[in-house]
Amino acid sequence: MRRARTLARRAGRPIVDLATSHTTVSLERATIRLAGLEGADGERVPWVNRLVDAVRQEVGLEHGVALPVWDALVRGQAPDLLTLAQKAATGGGGFRIPAGRDLVRARSAAKKAVGQGIRRIDNSRRQRERLIRRHGDAPRRPWIYLIVATGDIYEDIPQACAAARAGADVIAVIRSTGQSLLDYVPEGATREGYAGTYATGENFRLMRAALDEVSRELGRYVRLTNYASGLCMPEIAALAGMERLDMMLNDSMYGILFRDINPVRTFVDQRFSRQIHARAGIVINTGEDNYLTTADAVEAAHTVTVSQLLNEFFAKEAGLPEELMGLGHAFEIDPAVPQSFRLELAHALLARTLFPAAPLKWMPPTRHMTGDVFRGYLLNGFFNLAGALTGQGILLVGMMTEAVVTPWLSDRDLALDNVRYVLDACEGLTEDFNPPPDGFIANRAQQVLGEAVELLERIVDEGLLAAIGDGTFAGMRRPENAGRGLDGVVKRADGYVNPAIEALEVVAP
Amino acid sequence: MRRARTLARRAGRPIVDLATSHTTVSLERATIRLAGLEGADGERVPWVNRLVDAVRQEVGLEHGVALPVWDALVRGQAPDLLTLAQKAATGGGGFRIPAGRDLVRARSAAKKAVGQGIRRIDNSRRQRERLIRRHGDAPRRPWIYLIVATGDIYEDIPQACAAARAGADVIAVIRSTGQSLLDYVPEGATREGYAGTYATGENFRLMRAALDEVSRELGRYVRLTNYASGLCMPEIAALAGMERLDMMLNDSMYGILFRDINPVRTFVDQRFSRQIHARAGIVINTGEDNYLTTADAVEAAHTVTVSQLLNEFFAKEAGLPEELMGLGHAFEIDPAVPQSFRLELAHALLARTLFPAAPLKWMPPTRHMTGDVFRGYLLNGFFNLAGALTGQGILLVGMMTEAVVTPWLSDRDLALDNVRYVLDACEGLTEDFNPPPDGFIANRAQQVLGEAVELLERIVDEGLLAAIGDGTFAGMRRPENAGRGLDGVVKRADGYVNPAIEALEVVAP
Amino acid sequence: MTERKLVRPYGDTTGDGMVQVSFTLPVPAGKQAEGAAAQLAASMGIDPAMVVHSKAVGADHTFFVIYGPVKHLVDLSAVTVAERDYPLLSPKEVNTGIRRGLRRKMVVLGACVGTDAHTVGIDAILNIKGFAGEKGLEYYREMRVVNLGAQVGVPQLVERAQKEKADAVLISQVVTQKEAHLTTTREVAAAFSEAYPAGRRPLLVVGGPRFDESAAAALGVDRIFGRGTTPGEVASYLAHALV
Amino acid sequence: MTERKLVRPYGDTTGDGMVQVSFTLPVPAGKQAEGAAAQLAASMGIDPAMVVHSKAVGADHTFFVIYGPVKHLVDLSAVTVAERDYPLLSPKEVNTGIRRGLRRKMVVLGACVGTDAHTVGIDAILNIKGFAGEKGLEYYREMRVVNLGAQVGVPQLVERAQKEKADAVLISQVVTQKEAHLTTTREVAAAFSEAYPAGRRPLLVVGGPRFDESAAAALGVDRIFGRGTTPGEVASYLAHALV
């Protein structure tokens, strides 16, 4: 186990260097968002995009947007950010990279402005803690995590409230297909998503407010989750921090593997967004479950472990304590495999043992779910049982209609009944579950760990970026110099300034 | 444990004395059936009923039917049993109780005639053993037991074959409502049962033949089950023995409690039928599950244990080895009870520990099944799991539609998928299931056993018949001198002769 | 004319009309079978029908699961419910009512009729212990309850009703295969009509989990009680109908 | 006229017509709601409908499970199935066919179009690895396969098709919420009609687990493949349609 961690650190270290020596358009936009710029123009292009694009065009992003933007403001080019963005959009930014006294002044103005966003994040965190004290927390582990995915925030809200009343501890609003590839965050309340609802600041606000009300009604704080993922990962993280979301999907490699986003872009954005999550007290949820939707869950079990170790390293490096590391894994073994349930237990216990303090996120069967909803309901029951037996932290509730439709109201209700039955009926069953140290379960765990160490050794040898380029994870080849959003990556200059990063930077582990 | 057994023996002993000092109309009819009399008259009254009624009317049953009947045959009153029955039916039996040489002759003729039935039973047993050797046996424990209940033997047959092909190791044909209160066994193939099909010799034959064919096709011997229960328990046992049924529902108190059949009648009939089952190598299935459909499964858990101990004593006394004792118990705890699954495990393990060599019959949830078929499917999954974890011998497959209809074709298919998933996925999980000796499960088992011993002490004190009269079991009060079929009970005279009993009697344990 | 109030089934969006259906067809599995399943779903008003699961059950049958929107509207204003058309009374009120109105004890005869042996339901209504926290009719001081138990033949039931001078006869029917419950109920109704002069027969009340509560007239009885009935409802009805 | 071959759903007896249905109504739980559920079941042709389960889902919705016999008959002779109207060929036969008939490699372009990112299905058809034991189209020596992967925009697709001189364009659509799959398919069909002279556009083939295979014409494409399609079927169809 120690060896595995050392290897993960060695594999991750060069990536951190990469992340600290580059910036991205989205990271810069997130910085501006922290300073309070909202809204979009008539073509629904957010002002942060207009502003950062203008800066980039006029002076490049190598020094970050903070210096040119606040230099312009200090110089009185515009009275505030919004006006500056409006002027910049029509070509009148007049940006420059300040030097000397101007630099000092711009830098301190930027720090002050961005500091407001950091304070909003701090306030949100304190407010969460207050509300949990006031209303009470989720009644037990695992937290019950339910998905809402109508595409329309105004259908999502009543469904989320119904789910909370029915027992959900965490509500996740799934994003519309396609949002992750948008290089901007849509504005306002939205009603037109496909198989999910757009992540926007306003949607975050509306849902959090509704859940606050339900939390009051129920006497327990109901958490809200969204996705800090895709091309706008840092901006969404910033919005989440400010709007008091409680958990965020945030994986170090998901975008690369499943959305063909450029690896460097992803790693840069990821580090920044995790720094925000750390500051905001947001639990991240990593996405190891996704590997098992395309790769075989038995053969590829060790890739999950490797990814968890990497996610752990990157999370720690960005300042996240273990309590905020919702490392993912999933119940995705083909049910036709002999002893599949015991294999699941072995994998789940391995994760539990490797990351004892992390609130592990336990994901339900999806790949082997079929239109036989009865069978699906049963499978979800055994998934719930495995979660209970192995002490998982967050239980994403499986839907019997997984292979058919995005969840119906009744699917969620039935699924919660399932979870409740299993957790109540099997309360304390861990007392009786004692796999022998040399038994099938222990041996399988040992085997997976061994394979993970082997793979990590290979990755350390060839480098993580090369390994990703090779198709090591989920069978996807993602070369370092390809993928979406590459043109939004910029190497930092020596004089790069970012007051958000300065505020968020903590001593590396 | 030893104390519990001693008490059960003491409670049961007086009942055995009762059973050996009485006979019943059905026991006598069974004797005649063993001698080969079949068929019914124009009013569909079986000839065995006509004959035994006539004997009873003319000379009483105190000496048994064998002496008067074979005395009449030896005297040439009729060339064969059928003709004798026909004559007797019109009042022309001319029966008497023979004495001296006549008695000896009648007795030896009877012995010979009834011996043919015993030989048919022996042949059936050997034939079963042969077929199991030829085709192979059920692939694993627990045996998968499926119910067929259309009411029409010709719908039952294809459904039973389908169930066997889908994986059933045992097929049970449920009886029509009302049959247990008929004081005769219907004749021939029947198509008009309600919620079950009549148990008749011909139906047994037809189904066994169909299953023999399927067994050949599948390369594994598929067992057939029916009910030796109700007013005709001994006759049905005799038919089952001759027609090579493999298991029979046969409880020492079910008829008393749930059909209001006179206790003495039941105990007399029960002993005889168990002697036949012992001879035929038929596994009996006792009915402790039934208690829990009316009484609370937690509060009344110890009554199940007590009944199992009594059933064990009566079975042993009648000559059944442990391998033929399918003692019953059930998964009937209200799923809303906290830790219900662990309680189930505790009860199931207690039975497993008390009766290590018996093929325990594990019955699915019925009482707490509702119209929510999804929930029902899940509950059945956990029932299957409990069965697998505690090493049950015979698993009666639960139907998601339990609260709705008698099983549909698709219900059975889905239910088998459920069983198969659980047994395959959890194969070997017992290795990991190790309840600590001082834990919740062990303590609960200890508590139930303690309560069972207490109750047995009370029963020994007041006598089993009085206890039954008091409502000790399933909350039903059944006095010794009431109930259906009482008028069919006759105290044996000193010169009582029954060649079947003589052949079947084994040394008491 | 009442105003029409229309709703549709709800999957995850108002008005989407989504339903789930499963059934078996006596057809070997395959495309033809799936087409047949889709045809049936269409007849049921599901359009478009998604045949999301089909599985061979033996050689000659196929089991299907279907999802899709149903085109039918539900008109809430046209819903016929056997609504309680009598006030719900406390045991005390029922007793007072009987004492004042009948001036003698009300005689209630109960039984599980025919070959049916499921007594738990009728016991829940009659036994003191009761059901869902309500005491059973035996608890009512002004009622004399005679519970005949299981598998009571129809002639035997009529005979006892006459002998006990029953005001109300309560029968339970739980087994429904081949419409056993309906057949037996009709038999009981016919037997009582025959045995009593017109208009003089006792009140006939039937109960069981699978009855349609609005079918009383069609079956020739006075009232039907379904799934989840409580003793208080039955007592209140008896007081309403007989006092 | 073909002979009518009628069947009914099978519960436990031939001809019993039994089905199971579940749905949610936007109505608070209670008798009124159960009546509404029974009404809907009746509209679907279930008679008598047994409402065997009803449960409040929040304050304003109720979930139901219903059992009962459906009165509709299934006419097997009227079942319309997108039956395979071409022979199933081995890879060898397909290759030979293309070589003889086309005298050049067949160009096949594949993509998961729009915002859909579910590539497993199209990969199953295209990648060498294949599906259900059959090799994918990349394995066919006489095909040149270009797999564009996930979330390919419609204009981008048309452009690539023109550039590669595609003979067939295979698109996959898995997300169906709000009929995303149908909308995108229509968009693709329209874009190709516009970009190519009449009668010259490449063969358009669409696939995904929730398509109705008989809706090709309505969607403006040449062929639809549903749940469980194997690469061999697709290759055989391409050989049949293009050679």
Ligand code: B12
């Ligand atoms: C307990 C039970 C038994 C017990 C009965 C014990 C007893 N003393 O009653 C035993 C184990 C003996 C038994 C046996 C059989 N059973 Co059984 N049994 C059940 C079970 C599990 C529960 C029924 C119950 O107790 N419900 C609880 C009571 C409180 O509810 P209820 O009856 O609905 O009553 C309420 C209302 O309906 C109403 N009500 C009912 N009656 C009346 C009367 C009046 C006047 C009023 C006002 C109201 C009223 O008020 C009650 C309170 O709300 C059901 C399955 C299930 N989960 O439902 C099967 C079930 C009823 N049994 C069934 C069958 C087939 C049998 C057998 C015939 C099987 C066989 N062939 O051997 C046997 C034989 C019984 C017979 N001859 O009738 C079937 C019936 C199928 C059908 N729809 O036709 C069922 C549904 C199981 C199944 N799916 O196969 N059974």
Ligand code: B12
């Ligand atoms: C794997 C999976 C994923 C993976 C996809 C990985 C990948 N690279 O493809 C990941 C985890 C990334 C994913 C993400 C999402 N998913 Co997804 N996913 C699934 C899952 C579990 C399995 C799909 C699958 O791989 N099937 C196996 C393949 C082989 O089957 P197939 O696609 O049907 O293909 C066969 C045939 O249909 C046909 N075929 C298919 N395409 C074509 C094309 C041609 C030309 C031909 C000839 C034939 C053909 O041939 C194939 C072989 O037989 C399903 C649930 C399920 N169990 O079905 C959900 C599911 C499809 N996903 C769903 C959703 C909503 C999403 C998300 C949008 C959720 C969100 N908002 O974040 C995201 C985003 C994805 C996006 N932008 O599209 C929904 C769709 C709901 C609906 N009906 O609209 C499902 C049904 C789950 C659910 N119930 O919510 N998902």
Ligand SMILES: Cc1ncc(COP(=O)(O)O)c(C=O)c1O
């Ligand atoms: C870690 C992670 N990030 C993001 C997503 C969502 O995908 P997208 O970023 O395309 O919205 C998922 C999907 O489940 C995920 O697991």
Ligand SMILES: Cc1ncc(COP(=O)(O)O)c(C=O)c1O
């Ligand atoms: C032990 C036993 N005998 C008999 C029966 C069947 O009842 P009957 O004898 O009324 O057919 C059952 C019912 O399940 C039972 O458990």
